[in-house]
Amino acid sequence: MTFSRRTFLQTSAALTATLSAPTILRAQDDVIRIGGLHDLSGAIDSSGIPMNQAMQYAVAQINEAGGLLGRQVEAVTYDPQSNMSLYSQYATQLALRDKVTAVFGGITSASRETIRPIFHRYQTPYFYSCLYEGGVCDRNEITLGTTPAQTVAQLIPNAMNLWGKKVYTVAADYNYGHITAAWIKRYVEENGGELIETEFFPLDTTQFGSTISKIQAAKPDMVMSVLVGTAHLGFYRQWVASGMKGEIPIASTSFGGNGTENVMLTPEEGNGILTAFGYYETVENEKNAEFREGIKAFYPDNPPVLGETSEVTYEAVMIWADAVKEAGSTDRDAILEVIETGKSYLLPAGNVAIDPLTHHAVRDVYIAELRDQKMDIQQKFEAVQPTDTQMVCNLQETPDANVHHEISL
Amino acid sequence: METSLRTDPGFWFMTALGLVLLFLGPLFWDLFQIMQITQYVVLSVYVLSLAYIWGFGGILSFGQAAFFGLGAYTFSVAAINMGETTFPFVLAFAIPAIFGAALGYFMFYGKLSDVYMGVVTMVVTLIFWKLINHTAGPEYAIGDARLGGFNGIPSVPVLNVPGDAQAWLDPGQMFQVFMAILTLLYVLLRILIASDFGRISMGIRENETRAALLGYDVRRHKVIMFALGAGIAGMAGGMWATYQTFIDPNVFSLEMSAKALIWTMAGGVGTLAGPIVAVVLLQYLSLKLGEMHILNNNFILGGIMMVLVLLVPKGGLPTLRDGIAALRVRGSVRRSGTPGKVAPDV
């Protein structure tokens, strides 16, 4: 094999040009920059795009009201394309190059665990807004989404009262599914019920015929679903096709969390599914009416579907902005101290406060039934504590903690 | 050293470039650039594993990700259990190499045809991917290391100085170690390719039957090459794990296998430098695309791939080289065979 010298000079010129591309520093000190990392393409863009829209909307609202500390807020957003190595690169870039004052983002637990240690290392406050399995213990992260102890604890007794005591669980085969399934088992047994069986499905499973037959044989009073993603929508569809609708009811703490699944099933398929989350588009209060109308008007062409993940992203920016205002600075420690006072915020989802011990949200939880693609709210529980994470985390005793505990029951 | 290698300016240039970057790079780059370039270095090691067996042995593997992932998981599990990283790093080479040898034995002694071989390697990767995704429960642990299923293994240890488990390398030092590995690997592979072993490999690539008739043990030869490629891919996986400090089942994904193929194709089959350049350019592109919000990124990447295959079928470096050769020769009859040529049945 031979190479001519010229070939190589050209190749290497291209190479070095790439490597040493000059850093473009956007050193404008008249704006406050925050970072956004949501998947805008790839398999979970249906969650990421509305979250990003909610964040941009929050920034626009803040700026319209005059900005913060007399400065405008600018969002630097990247699309990690559902790719973990891009997540870690952009996180490093946001912290070191863009020098943002706070970061909002991460959807799956895998992506959060990729970027959380990075922001911890570089001391950039990080807000995580997705429901997840609980257990993060890190003073640098503010976790606003619901955890299983918040939703499962309300949903299980409620559903068991309605339908009966024999429960069959179908869950996604990953961390969130396993931990939520363990909580389901615990609450079913605490409430005097019986858990017949728990089955796990890889995230790409589309055919549920054999499981549906097994459920028919087991004859439970209700099915608890912790299924996740579009492939798993096949379960609900095939369930109806097997004539099981109306025979055995379904409850879920994962269905419709980002507000998309309820729109993807037809009303005949979805009606009657009982869910529990920290926010629904249908929550009735003044703040939510304002938020709902406002964001739809802000995106007239492509209004985002609203669900817990997108509303909580909006919350996160608002809580951060409140802390900046009160602290009079964008400094990390000053912001965290304000948030750690445990003050309560009135937001579209209701009242939200941050538990100083875990940095998780203490929030209102709703139970709703799906009716014609809308979540019809049945019940509201106020100020529900993240008791799962509280079992393993105490940031006042260990302020330097930097772990994701696996909560075992 | 063979004369052909000693007089090849490209070889000396690449080696020198590697050494210059190795020593001077960390002086000029900021932390972010170092992290970025370290990634290109790791993926370059990975792409060399395929560029070598495909370009210089005619073995097409759709399953380099199986070895990459195996190396990554081997390293992570071993490092978490042992508390140091030197021996795990050796394991990240050895275990995939042994597995590659076994799989190679199964395929080459079974006389699988090329297309089917591609599929077998792909299926093996898929099996790994399925099974590792299934390890979310607490019962799946090897020693202290939980496999973690879909979420993967967080906090994989950073490389430490051999013998001293507390002396972690900082990003600049890690870059230097990895760059040294890449440069050394390049030099060793070029020496291997220029050696008798390498000539036989190319003889087999061009015509397997002829090589066998000349008395070479084609099957054994292919198994050795394949195992070597597997080991290199595994080592890259180990580097990837410690570079990212976490690992998830995506290391076993079809996409990871495909990327190795795309980079090799784009850079030119039958070269080592071309695929490395392709890694840098295409990874940089996908990073830049994520910063801009023009069109859907899948749309752009897919489009680029199709255009590359249609317009630059031989790959970047050979096309460039041919173009320059054509300019220089200007219609004279001298035509050399394309080194990038792949046996028509591949």
Added chain:
Amino acid sequence: MDYTIIVFLEILRAISWLVILAAGLAIIFGMMKVINFAHGEFLMLGGYITIMSHNAGVPLWISMGVLAPLVVGVFGIIVERLVIRHLYGRIIDSLLATWGLSLLMIGGVTMVFGNTVQGVSTPLGSLSIGAYQVPGYNLLLIGIAVAMMMAIWLVLRFTSAGLIARATMQNPDMAETLGVRTSWVYMATFGLGSAVTGLAGGLLAPLTGVAPSMGVNFVAQSFITVITGGASMIAGTLSAGTLLGTISQGVTFATGPVYGDAALLLAALILLRLLPQGITGRIFRKSL
């Protein structure tokens, strides 16, 4: 007893499902030795066409059985003319190009249709077998798989188009010499294969969630069925579908879906070791 019938039906359904999924790919591979890596996205396109047209008011059976195959078939012909045509005889290149195509289609469909669309319910209701209920749609799938294989066999065996196709498959140069425009044959084959895939996508729509990235869930299964089956379209697809469908669904019933999938892959691997040219490389060699 009822349970045995259910298990048997489910296995039959799994086999039919593999056959329907793989048929389009098998036609293209058997005829042209081109592996269409965008197969999953062709399925996805079929699914999208079905639900988009159904939501726009077209009756389900027409959008599923006519529109989906038609549109995807035409799309396939365009792809063949623009891309595949240039890559005959270059398996790897065509693989990479269709891989690029699959990314392009995922991105394109996301931009055009968005990633959250309402799906369609499974038609046909359910029927009771003892204490169990199964979707009537499953029986339709089994019927369609049989009809599909019959139709391909009849066309290949008894029509002049089938004769030309078989001739081109056996010896393209000879066919060309005898006046067959092989490039047209290839174009038609690719179009037909795409149309069959479009139909499969349409049939899939009422079974699962439809999203731009759904293709990846199906590509491995269809791929492996075709390769394990070997070069003949009908015998290969049928035998591989039967074998793999039975194994994976049997294991799924006994343990769970993960081991079902793994068993399918493992079976394919062992089969390829024993029969390196696929099942029809050794058995049913002369069949279509």
